[in-house]
Amino acid sequence: xxxxxxxxxxxxxxxxxxxxxxxxxxxxxxxxxxxxxxxxxxxxxxxxxxxxxxxxxxxxxxxxxxxxxxxxxxxxxxxxxxxxxxxxxxxxxxxxxxxxxxxxxxxxxxxxxxxxxxxxxxxxxxxxxxxxxxxxxxxxxxxxxxxxxxxxxxxxxxxxxxxxxxxxxxxxxxxxxxxxxxxxxxxxxxxxxxxxxxxxxxxxxxxxxxxxxxxxxxxxxxxxxxxxxxxxxxxxxxxxxxxxxxxxxxxxxxxxxxxxxxxxxxxxxxxxxxxxxxxxxxxxxxxxxxxxxxxxxxxxxxxxxxxxxxxxxxxxxxxxxxxx
Amino acid sequence: xxxxxxxxxxxxxxxxxxxxxxxxxxxxxxxxxxxxxxxxxxxxxxxxxxxxxxxxxxxxxxxxxxxxxxxxxxxxxxxxxxxxxxxxxxxxxxxxxxxxxxxxxxxxxxxxxxxxxxxxxxxxxxxxxxxxxxxxxxxxxxxxxxxxxxxxxxxxxxxxxxxxxxxxxxxxxxxxxxxxxxxxxxxxxxxxxxxxxxxxxxxxxxxxxxxxxxxxxxxxxxxxxxxxxxxxxxxxxxxxxxxxxxxxxxxxxxxxxxxxxxxxxxxxxxxxxxxxxxxxxxxxxxxxxxxxxxxxxxxxxxxxxxxxxxxxxxxxxxxxxxxx
Numbered sequence: 001x002x003x004x005x006x007x008x009x010x011x012x013x014x015x016x017x018x019x020x021x022x023x024x025x026x027x028x029x030x031x032x033x034x035x036x037x038x039x040x041x042x043x044x045x046x047x048x049x050x051x052x053x054x055x056x057x058x059x060x061x062x063x064x065x066x067x068x069x070x071x072x073x074x075x076x077x078x079x080x081x082x083x084x085x086x087x088x089x090x091x092x093x094x095x096x097x098x099x100x101x102x103x104x105x106x107x108x109x110x111x112x113x114x115x116x117x118x119x120x121x122x123x124x125x126x127x128x129x130x131x132x133x134x135x136x137x138x139x140x141x142x143x144x145x146x147x148x149x150x151x152x153x154x155x156x157x158x159x160x161x162x163x164x165x166x167x168x169x170x171x172x173x174x175x176x177x178x179x180x181x182x183x184x185x186x187x188x189x190x191x192x193x194x195x196x197x198x199x200x201x202x203x204x205x206x207x208x209x210x211x212x213x214x215x216x217x218x219x220x221x222x223x224x225x226x227x228x229x230x231x232x233x234x235x236x237x238x239x240x241x242x243x244x245x246x247x248x249x250x251x252x253x254x255x256x257x258x259x260x261x262x263x264x265x266x267x268x269x270x271x272x273x274x275x276x277x278x279x280x281x282x283x284x285x286x287x288x289x290x291x292x293x294x295x296x297x298x299x300x301x302x303x304x305x306x307x308x309x310x311x312x313x314x315x316x317x318x319x320x321x322x323x324x
Numbered sequence: 325x326x327x328x329x330x331x332x333x334x335x336x337x338x339x340x341x342x343x344x345x346x347x348x349x350x351x352x353x354x355x356x357x358x359x360x361x362x363x364x365x366x367x368x369x370x371x372x373x374x375x376x377x378x379x380x381x382x383x384x385x386x387x388x389x390x391x392x393x394x395x396x397x398x399x400x401x402x403x404x405x406x407x408x409x410x411x412x413x414x415x416x417x418x419x420x421x422x423x424x425x426x427x428x429x430x431x432x433x434x435x436x437x438x439x440x441x442x443x444x445x446x447x448x449x450x451x452x453x454x455x456x457x458x459x460x461x462x463x464x465x466x467x468x469x470x471x472x473x474x475x476x477x478x479x480x481x482x483x484x485x486x487x488x489x490x491x492x493x494x495x496x497x498x499x500x501x502x503x504x505x506x507x508x509x510x511x512x513x514x515x516x517x518x519x520x521x522x523x524x525x526x527x528x529x530x531x532x533x534x535x536x537x538x539x540x541x542x543x544x545x546x547x548x549x550x551x552x553x554x555x556x557x558x559x560x561x562x563x564x565x566x567x568x569x570x571x572x573x574x575x576x577x578x579x580x581x582x583x584x585x586x587x588x589x590x591x592x593x594x595x596x597x598x599x600x601x602x603x604x605x606x607x608x609x610x611x612x613x614x615x616x617x618x619x620x621x622x623x624x625x626x627x628x629x630x631x632x633x634x635x636x637x638x639x640x641x642x643x644x645x646x647x648x
Contacts, residue, residue, distance in 0.1 A: 112473055116447040119440035128612035129450065132596045132604070135614050144618030149436055149625065170497045272456045280456070288452035290459050294468030301473070 003027055004314070005069075007052035009059060010076045016299035023307040054313070056306050061088065070097060072313055076302050078103040078293075080323060092324045099324035100309055105301045106293040107162035113292035114163075114210055114240045115170045117264035121208075121236050122150050126286060150174040155208040156181065156199075158222070159241060160189055162321070163212045179206070200230040208236050215242030225250035234261045240292045243269035248279060255282050266292040327351055328638070329393075331376035333383060334400045340623035347631040378637070380630050385412065394421060396637055400626050402427040402617075404647060416648045423648035424633055429625045430617040431486035437616035438487075438534055438564045439494045441588035445532075445560050446474050450610060474498040480505065480523075480530040482546070483537040483565060484513055486645070491534070503530070524554040532560050539566030549574035558585045564616045567593035572603060579606050590616040 005028040012020065021029060032046035049055070049063040056074045061083070064070060073092075075083070080101050092099055120126065124146050133140045154177035157164045164180055168191055171178060178191045179202045185193040194202045203209060209231060213219040223237070223246040231237070237260050239246055248269060254260040262284040271290055279285045295301060309319045329352040336344065345353060356370035373379070373387045380398045385407070388394060397416075399407070404425050416423055444450065448470050457464045478501035481488045488504055492515055495502060502515045503526045509517040518526045527533060533555060537543040547561070547570040555561070561584050563570055572593060578584040586608040595614050603609045619625060633643045 108473060108475065109471065112443065112475075113447050113471075116440075116443035116449055119436065120444055120449060123437050123440040124615075125440055125444060125449070125612070126453065128615055129610055131613050132599070132611075133613050134596055140613060140615070143613070144615045145620055145622070147433065147437070147615060147618045148620040149432060151432065151436075152628075172497060173494045272458055275456070286453055287456075288449070289455050289457050289464060289467070291448075291452055291464070291468045291471060294471045296469055296472040298469065 004053040005030060005051050006054045006056060006310075007032070007046075007049050007059070008056045009046070010057035010299075010302070012299045012303065016297075016303045019300055020303045020307070023303065024310065027310075054310070064097075065091060070095075072098040072100070072319075074306050074309060075099070075101040075323075076306075077101060078106045083324075089324055097324070098313070098319060098322060100319050100321045101323050102302055102305055103162045103321050104166070105298070105305045107166050108301075109295045110163045110212070110240050110292045111166035111170055113266060113288070114212075114238050114264075115167060117238050117240075117266075117286070118150060118155075118208060118210075118236075120286075121262055121264060122148050150176060150208075152176065153207040154179070154205055155210060156194075156202050156206040157191075158199075158209065158211040159213040160191075160193065161212065163240070164210075165189075167210070167212075199227070203227065203230040203235075204232055206232055206235055208238065210238045211241045211245060213241040213245045215244045219245045221245070221247040223247060223251065225253070228254040228259060231259065233259055236260065236262045236264065238264045240266045243267040243271060252278055252282065252285075255284055260284075262286065266290055328377040329354060329375050330378045330380060330634075331356070331370075331373050331383070332380045333370070334381035334623075334626070336623045336627065340621075340627045343624055344627045344631070347627065348634065351634075378634070388421075389415060394419075396422040396424070396643075398630050398633060399423070399425040399647075400630075401425060402430045407648075413648060421648070422637070422643060422646060424643050424645045425647050426626055426629055427486050427645050428490070429622070429629045431490050432625070433619045434487045434536070434564050434616040435490035435494060437590060437612070438536075438562050438588075439491060441562050441564075441590075441610070442474060442479075442532060442534075442560075444610075445586055445588060447471050474500060474532075476500065477531040478503070478529055479532040479534060480518075480526050481515075482523075482533065482535040484515075484517065485536065487536045487564070488534075489513075491536075523551070527551065527554040527559075528556055530556055530559055532562065534562045535565045535569060537565040537569045539568045543569045545569070545571040547571060547575065549577070552578040552583060555583065557583055560584065560586045560588065562588045564590045567591040567595060576602055576606060576609075579608055584608075586610065590614055 003026060006024055007030050009032045030048040030051065032048060045060050045063045050067060053069055054072045055070060057076050059073055064073065078101055083099065124143065128143060131143055151174050157167065157180040160180040160182040168178055180189060180191050180193055181196060181199050182193050183195065211223060213222055225247065228250050251263055255263055264286045266288045267290055268287065273280055312319050327350060330348055331354050333356045354372040354375065356372060369384045369387045374391060377393055378396045379394060381400050383397055388397065402425055448467065452467060455467055475498050481491065481504040484504040484506040492502055504513060504515050504517055505520060505523050506517050507519065535547060537546055549571065552574050575587055579587055588610045590612045591614055592611065597604055636643050
């Protein structure tokens with residue numbers, strides 16, 4: 001196998017660096033003279049870059065332009081705003097430069113977070129953890145019978161990208177009826193896809209509605225009074241997309257009227273909600289402070305993701321999270 | 325297909341009965357003149373019983389003895405104490421009578437409950453749900469980085485029956501390293517099995533230790549100071565078996581010293597714990613009041629389980645949860 005040179009400017013901790021060094025061997029790993037401030041930080045031009053076949057991190061755009069060796073750029077972030085220009089896209093297209101990002105790494109944590117929400121809701125964990133009741137009492141029987149199994153229930157996922165795809169994988173053992181809303185069906189989703197126009201019919205039978213919609217002009221207050229009313233009475237709603245996608249006044253009304261049984265939100269508008277916001281006092285509204293993408297071993301996960309793609313790159317296979 | 329007659333004395337609600345009627349067609353479904361008080365209640369002798377090929381519910385033992393048609397008894401409970409006698413076992417053996425119970429139905433709820441515990445622990449849900457912190461603050465970063473993914477982590481399951489088997493199925497998408505402890509390996513477990521003697525080595529590397537041990541003389545205080553010390557520092561411990569299997573004083577010490585990162589208990593000794601019990605004040609001890617087996621649609625789940633077995637019975641395949 002021909003040896004390749006990997007330039008890594010990502011600021012990884014010691015154990016992640018060890019994992020990286022072990023994983024890339026026997027290929028060459030080179031680092032910049034000035035390390036980056038974080039895995040998200042744009043790095044400076046560095047002399048070692050000119051030798052690199054692969055750049056992992058947040059490589060300097062001017063260095064990329066000047067390199068005639070570089071074949072693949074792997075970004076250690078999900079966002080890629082600074083590379084998302086017509087000029088840069090033209091450059092990568094002209095040079096057959098592959099660009100991948102790390103959206104799967106954050107997607108897995110987000111999918112696990114909303115999956116934890118769904119199971120906590122099904123098992124009534126917040127209530128059960130507060131209850132010091134005695135077995136056999138009416139309160140206990142009520143709590144016991146309030147729990148349900150996700151098995152065979154139905155879920156609508158609003159937005160279908162890496163998070164939804166991973167969530168679908170995690171839900172597989174529960175044999176749920178899964179429908180996802182996507183503006184344009186690609187055919188490789190592996191689940192039933194509906195367009196926004198077909199959504200009301202899907203909402204009418206869903207036990208769980210999970211939003212992973214990004215925040216943009218199209219999605220502003222996508223979950224409004226009309227769509228909340230289209231949901232099955234007693235459904236649970238989850239949001240790990242963006243707070244701006246929900247009309248929170250309508251959400252509050254849906255919770256108060258019993259139209260929604262519960263709302264689980266990792267995102268709100270604004271974040272955090274002001275201390276006197278009524279959603280904070282709503283007993284069936286469960287809020288975490290925008291932590292769905294977080295994880296303890298983020299650097300290790302980023303390294304594992306890069307190494308998986310490195311194997312693919314060396315084998316000439318398609319890479320995961322390819323963005324250009 | 326030859327039509328069979330099914331005698332059902334289980335007290336099911338309307339929707340479960342509809343599911344049953346739809347599912348057994350075109351076979352005959354007969355009910356007793358006096359309905360049972362619950363799905364767990366022993367029923368009375370009934371004239372319709374003599375025509376039954378199959379009995380579903382809690383059939384009267386004397387009626388079973390007198391029937392010369394009956395071929396299969398399906399109990400709507402997990403427990404079967406009243407049938408668990410040498411005399412009754414001899415009767416079923418002599419007549420080739422199949423007896424199944426509904427342990428899988430309760431097992432699924434129990435497995436989902438402990439799975440919800442594991443995900444809530446990984447995503448730090450109790451803390452995250454209490455935190456109204458602002459994105460970008462040090463507290464927020466700390467919370468975000470405290471979350472971890474179950475993916476690739478290791479779990480030891482103490483006891484391997486229907487609950488453990490279902491839990492293994494639910495964990496599949498997480499690609500965890502799973503080891504189960506069982507006194508006698510059968511070879512069909514689908515996961516690595518260790519005996520109690522081999523347990524300390526397995527405990528030393530497990531991120532999660534899940535106990536589903538039943539309460540008996542062998543399991544009394546099985547989780548003691550010695551086994552807690554054998555666990556990996558910072559592991560999480562879960563108990564949905566019986567409270568008597570844990571030395572709670574040793575558990576408290578393990579939580580206080582940081583040897584355990586968290587304990588999630590659906591069972592304690594006694595239940596509930598007295599209000600001044602120190603485990604109730606331990607910040608990383610999360611307790612639900614013996615509700616792991618509960619579920620909203622218990623009757624429907626019991627019917628679905630019976631119908632699955634009915635298809636097997638009619639096809640001559642092995643039945644699930646066969647106890648005799």
